[in-house]
Amino acid sequence: MAAVLDINPAEDPLMPVQVRDNFYQSSAFFPMPFALITSKNEQGITRIGPYSLVFPLDICEEYSMMLVSRSSSNTATNLRRVGKCALNYIGFDRELLKSVVELGYPGVPAEEKMRDIPFELIESPTPAFRDDPDCPLLVKGAFQVFECEVGGTFDYRPHRDAPRSLIESKIDRKLVCVA
Secondary structure, eight states: OOOOOOOOTTTOOEEEEOOOTTHHHHSOSSOOOOEEEEEEOTTSOEEEEEESOEEEOOSSSSOOEEEOOOTTSHHHHHHHHHOEEEEEEOOOOHHHHHHHHHHTOTTSOHHHHHTTOSOOEEOOSSHHHHTOTTSOOEETTOSEEEEEEOOSOOOOOOSSOOOOOOOOOOOOOEEEEOO
16 A cells, blocks of 8 residues: 655645656656657667657757767767757657657667567658668657757857856755645
């Protein structure tokens, strides 16, 4: 039987939750959106890696997305090699979640992860990407796809005048509303 917490949301609307590895997935009640990132390996075979940490970076000058990845991941290795990927966004489907999670396990060979995937991969409808041998296939049924070319350096300097508002902070605990 699960432990019952003696919390009154009217008096104490937030409660501490232990922060664990992959805190944004393991300690969050609200699921983060994710992209199934397709990229090609050294053999030219499209592989899929699920990522939550993908978001718009520059939205009006040099359109770009930011991807945060382990440097040792298959996706990062593929991106360093050819610099091309596709961010495939699929709708929520509870039956697909287990497969999506399994695609993200570190240390499991890509061939093993891709063995029984429930996703069909298709060619890009964009001629420049479809005809480029380094561009990966796309996930059929994705409701949105960004086909991307990765630049060699990260030098974000917006042309518009804006104060630097990026703040680095360490998360030592997370509070969640229990109301």
